[in-house]
Amino acid sequence: MGDTKNRILFLTEKLALSPHPEGGFYKETYRSKETIDENCLPPAYTGSRDFATSIYFLLTSDSFSAFHKISQDEVWHFYEGSPVELHIISLDGKHKKQIIGPNISEGEVYQLVVPQNNWFASKVMEPESYSLVGCTAAPGFDFADFTMAERNELTDQFPHHEKIITAFTRV
Ligand code: GUN
Numbered sequence: 001m002g003d004t005k006n007r008i009l010f011l012t013e014k015l016a017l018s019p020h021p022e023g024g025f026y027k028e029t030y031r032s033k034e035t036i037d038e039n040c041l042p043p044a045y046t047g048s049r050d051f052a053t054s055i056y057f058l059l060t061s062d063s064f065s066a067f068h069k070i071s072q073d074e075v076w077h078f079y080e081g082s083p084v085e086l087h088i089i090s091l092d093g094k095h096k097k098q099i100i101g102p103n104i105s106e107g108e109v110y111q112l113v114v115p116q117n118n119w120f121a122s123k124v125m126e127p128e129s130y131s132l133v134g135c136t137a138a139p140g141f142d143f144a145d146f147t148m149a150e151r152n153e154l155t156d157q158f159p160h161h162e163k164i165i166t167a168f169t170r171v
Pocket of ligand 1: 026028053054055074135136137141
């Protein structure tokens with residue numbers, strides 16, 4: 001446990017991570033210098049966006065990433081620690097659980113695409129552990145494209161997923 005705590009402290013400091021509103025800690029590591037004009041983007045975007053962005057994202061087992069959605073596809077990349085359990089509710093209301101982790105012979109994946117506008121939430125699978133992943137978005141991430149789920153609203157929309165929504169929302 002001491003080793004795990006030390007590793008979390010080391011990663012937080014070395015990668016200069018800050019708290020993310022969805023839970024966990026992050027640091028943006030790439031933002032393209034070129035932008036796409038609003039006129040060239042689908043109507044969902046309320047302004048110009050950078051071509052692409054990437055972050056480190058660290059989640060610890062005493063927390064979770066709450067249901068949220070973004071307007072762009074987001075590619076997750078596994079780096080180290082425990083596998084991550086990712087829950088996706090698609091636009092047609094289907095719930096899917098996928099595991100991003102190092103055990104690819106057991107069906108875990110190193111990379112996973114979360115499709116745009118799908119609600120998603122995640123947690124570290126092993127107790128007293130952490131997961132370090134990367135998240136890459138194109139067009140580049142902007143908080144204007146980010147929506148945190150509200151428990152009652154999401155449950156009204158998807159009543160058959162009440163249990164998982166309750167487990168992965170804070171408000
Ligand atoms: N920058 C800040 N938050 C995020 C996020 O959730 N995803 C991506 N790709 N970039 C971010």
